[in-house]
Amino acid sequence: MYSLQRLELPDTLTFIGSQAFEYAGNSKSRGFAQEKFGTDPDAPGIETLIIPDSVTTIAKEAFMCCNTIKSVKLSSNLTEIPESCFSYCTSLESVEIPSSITKLGQHAFFNNEKITELVIPDTVTELDDGALSNMHGLKSVTISKNVTEIKNGAFVECNLREVIIPDGVTRIGYHAFAYNENLTKLLIPASVTEIDEKIVERSHNAFIWCYENSTAHKYAQTNNIPFELIKDAPPAASFIYGDVDRDGYITAVDAASILRCSILLEEYDDETKKIGNVDEDSDITANDALSVLRFSIGMNEQTLVGKNG
Numbered sequence: 001m002y003s004l005q006r007l008e009l010p011d012t013l014t015f016i017g018s019q020a021f022e023y024a025g026n027s028k029s030r031g032f033a034q035e036k037f038g039t040d041p042d043a044p045g046i047e048t049l050i051i052p053d054s055v056t057t058i059a060k061e062a063f064m065c066c067n068t069i070k071s072v073k074l075s076s077n078l079t080e081i082p083e084s085c086f087s088y089c090t091s092l093e094s095v096e097i098p099s100s101i102t103k104l105g106q107h108a109f110f111n112n113e114k115i116t117e118l119v120i121p122d123t124v125t126e127l128d129d130g131a132l133s134n135m136h137g138l139k140s141v142t143i144s145k146n147v148t149e150i151k152n153g154a155f156v157e158c159n160l161r162e163v164i165i166p167d168g169v170t171r172i173g174y175h176a177f178a179y180n181e182n183l184t185k186l187l188i189p190a191s192v193t194e195i196d197e198k199i200v201e202r203s204h205n206a207f208i209w210c211y212e213n214s215t216a217h218k219y220a221q222t223n224n225i226p227f228e229l230i231k232d233a234p235p236a237a238s239f240i241y242g243d244v245d246r247d248g249y250i251t252a253v254d255a256a257s258i259l260r261c262s263i264l265l266e267e268y269d270d271e272t273k274k275i276g277n278v279d280e281d282s283d284i285t286a287n288d289a290l291s292v293l294r295f296s297i298g299m300n301e302q303t304l305v306g307k308n309g
Contacts, residue, residue: 051075060084060105067091070114074098081108083128090114099123104131113137113145120144127154129173134158139182143169145247150176152196164249167191172199177206185209187230187249188216195219241278242292245269255293262286 014186037111047070055075060083063069067088072095074081080103086092097104099121106128117140118132124144130153132138138158143150145166146228152173155163161179165172167172167189174196177186180203187209188195195215200206208227210216242250244257258276260266262285268276278288 047071050074051078053077053264058082063088064088064096071088071095074101076100079103080131081105083107084110085269086091097121097124102126104128106130107133110134111136116140118142120147122146126153129153130156142253149173152176153178155180161185163187163253164247164251165189165192167248170194172196174198178202181205188214189248190214190216192216200225241275242288242295244272244276246275250292251296252293255296257294258284259286262289 010184035225046066046068049069049071050073051058053075054077056077056079058081061223062082063086064084065085065088067090069086069089070087070093072086072092076096076098079100079101080096081097081101082134083105084107085105086095087107089109090111091114092109092112093114095109095115095118096216097118097120099277101121101124103126104120104201107130108128109132110130111134113135114137115135116137118135118138119142120127125148127143127147127150129151131151132141132266133153134157135155136157136159138155139161141155141158141160141163143164143166145168147166147167149171150169150173153175154173155177156175157179160177160183162185163177163183163186167264168191169189170191171194172188172192176196176199177183178198178201180200182204183200183203185207186200190211193215193269200208206225208216208220208225209230210220212229217227217229219225240248240250242254244261256279257266258278261268261273261276268284273284276284276288278291
């Protein structure tokens with residue numbers, strides 16, 4: 001018997017089939033891995049998974065129930081993380097979704113316990129039903145600006161605190177953000193014209209942030225959900241001081257980025273420097289980051305809209 005702890009696949013591989021490594025964790029989970037891989041049932045299972053760039057396709061459920069995987073490096077030539085690919089990978093702590101990905105399949109990361117934050121790159125155009133559901137440790141998510149629909153149960157039973165839905169999304173599906181007990185802010189842009197039932201059911205602390213007379217505003221009123229109206233959006237020909245990621249909103253993510261720039265851990269181009277230099281002094285400093293952070297949590301009402309040029 002042997003221990004299968006690190007799995008680095010050869011760079012001649014192009015395809016990983018359905019259920020190829022299912023249960024390849026500690027085989028005590030069901031005994032299946034011992035039968036399939038000859039592992040010692042008392043030995044640690046796979047902890048590190050490296051999928052080479054030669055791989056262009058992974059079939060559904062390929063790594064389902066690999067309950068000891070802690071980190072994953074995906075091929076930069078994958079276009080989809082398919083159905084249930086990493087579902088029940090309960091020890092998975094980190095995964096960087098490459099910018100080649102355009103779709104997260106149904107239940108792609110279902111029932112994950114350890115991932116606390118996730119960035120969905122702007123190449124992603126589709127989040128399938130329940131793609132990130134039951135990720136009980138997930139506190140923060142950045143949603144692709146090119147997603148047009150938050151499908152049914154996409155983030156049900158996560159641990160999200162604040163969600164900013166990007167402008168361009170037109171539909172939010174059933175139970176999309178339900179059972180997120182710590183969700184206090186769900187910002188829904190005016191582009192959303194269809195909202196299904198019970199999107200925040202059992203998310204008892206949820207506030208919807210929305211524009212007056214928008215679909216989200218009417219939805220919150222009809223369903224007795226607490227809401228906060230967003231002030232007028234800045235003119236199209238303007239930029240917003242502090243909005244260094246240019247998503248149209250000022251958040252703690254912007255503040256963290258500005259702080260990193262101030263201590264030379266992140267580099268800005270000239271335009272971004274102008275946007276991040278909130279106090280318009282000679283340079284970006286921690287004071288700019290603090291000002292943006294205070295604004296993002298409502299402690300600073302100063303206008304951060306500035307004219308281009």
